[in-house]
Amino acid sequence: MVAAAPPEHSAPHKKKLVRRAPPDRSQALRRTFQLAFLALNVWIAAQFYLFVRYYETGGRGVPASRPAGIEGWLPIASLMNLKAFLATGELPRMHAAGLFLLLAFVGMSWVFRKSFCGWLCPVGTISEYLWRAGERIFKRTFRLPRGLDLALRSLKYLLMGLFLYAVASMSAVAIRAFLDGPYGIVADVKMLNFFRYLGATGLAVMVLLVAASLLVQNFWCRYLCPYGALMGILSLASPLRIRRDPDLCIDCSKCAKACPSALPVDRLVTIRSAECTGCLQCVAECPAAGALLMSGPKRKAAPAWAFAAGVAAIFLAAYAVAQATGHWSTNLSERVYFDLIPHANEFTHP
Ligand code: SF4
Ligand code: SF4
Numbered sequence: 398m399v400a401a402a403p404p405e406h407s408a409p410h411k412k413k414l415v416r417r418a419p420p421d422r423s424q425a426l427r428r429t430f431q432l433a434f435l436a437l438n439v440w441i442a443a444q445f446y447l448f449v450r451y452y453e454t455g456g457r458g459v460p461a462s463r464p465a466g467i468e469g470w471l472p473i474a475s476l477m478n479l480k481a482f483l484a485t486g487e488l489p490r491m492h493a494a495g496l497f498l499l500l501a502f503v504g505m506s507w508v509f510r511k512s513f514c515g516w517l518c519p520v521g522t523i524s525e526y527l528w529r530a531g532e533r534i535f536k537r538t539f540r541l542p543r544g545l546d547l548a549l550r551s552l553k554y555l556l557m558g559l560f561l562y563a564v565a566s567m568s569a570v571a572i573r574a575f576l577d578g579p580y581g582i583v584a585d586v587k588m589l590n591f592f593r594y595l596g597a598t599g600l601a602v603m604v605l606l607v608a609a610s611l612l613v614q615n616f617w618c619r620y621l622c623p624y625g626a627l628m629g630i631l632s633l634a635s636p637l638r639i640r641r642d643p644d645l646c647i648d649c650s651k652c653a654k655a656c657p658s659a660l661p662v663d664r665l666v667t668i669r670s671a672e673c674t675g676c677l678q679c680v681a682e683c684p685a686a687g688a689l690l691m692s693g694p695k696r697k698a699a700p701a702w703a704f705a706a707g708v709a710a711i712f713l714a715a716y717a718v719a720q721a722t723g724h725w726s727t728n729l730s731e732r733v734y735f736d737l738i739p740h741a742n743e744f745t746h747p
Pocket of ligand 2: 682
């Protein structure tokens with residue numbers, strides 16, 4: 398009697414895991430960047446508060462110079478300056494540092510995907526710490542149903558479109574008149590005052606956002622941030638992408654579970670999505686050598702240190718050019734600030 402041969406392909410072929418050798422340090426590096434940038438922004442906010450108090454109190458507070466970095470928080474003024482610069486070729490007098498910061502973040506997105514969101518943005522950092530805290534409290538994070546998720550995700554693009562349309566429809570002359578007028582000069586003070594004198598509605602919105610951010614990963618960034626939406630669109634041109642090698646991948650799905658943008662990393666070969674922040678959390682979790690990389694078109698890997706160095710280089714280059722050309726600080730006389738800052742809330746949008 399001859400025994401029957403086992404049927405071919407009776408069980409799926411299980412791929413052999415070739416483990417990655419060195420420990421992955423990308424997340425330690427990314428957290429260092431995030432916390433350093435958060436600390437920088439806390440310092441900028443404290444310095445700016447002292448600056449505003451000095452002029453509000455008629456010079457009786459602690460003298461403090463105006464930190465130009467506050468203009469990173471004026472994205473619409475920066476967009477206006479970009480439009481005027483493109484139309485006239487002239488760099489602005491007011492809030493020019495914001496324009497250089499915007500150009501730096503645009504450059505980063507172009508090369509290093511939406512790295513501004515995943516590596517630098519202080520709001521993104523706070524969002525990330527909130528959902529991690531929520532995960533510890535509730536032992537899980539929540540994903541919205543696909544239809545609702547898609548509908549909400551379109552909100553940030555809608556907001557981005559509205560802002561771009563509003564800025565694009567202004568002439569360079571109108572932009573200069575707006576930014577050089579009293580409202581434009583104290584736009585940053587008005588923003589500070591918004592948070593200082595948060596009314597009941599503003600407070601309720603903040604509480605809701607914090608609650609939603611505890612439950613849903615990166616709630617603000619995923620659904621509402623128009624700045625992130627703009628960076629995401631620009632990042633589509635980035636040559637760097639997360640690329641998976643199906644031959645080396647062992648189909649463990651750890652990458653997809655780790656992705657805070659809920660991208661199906663384990664099923665795609667290349668991640669092209671505008672939602673990818675280049676956070677490298679998927680790569681950090683992948684156990685298989687060479688299976689998942691942030692790389693260029695020829696699968697030339699961009700290691701985390703090179704990615705981080707590139708992000709830092711673009712940021713520092715924008716700062717250095719602005720300083721060298723005398724466009725980092727907005728130079729106005731003390732008289733202007735003494736006259737305008739105490740009345741900042743009286744200026745209405747022209
Ligand atoms: S695909 Fe990877 S790099 Fe992109 S957002 Fe997801 S975890 Fe981060
Ligand atoms: S983490 Fe993702 S890419 Fe890496 S082996 Fe698992 S499924 Fe494949």
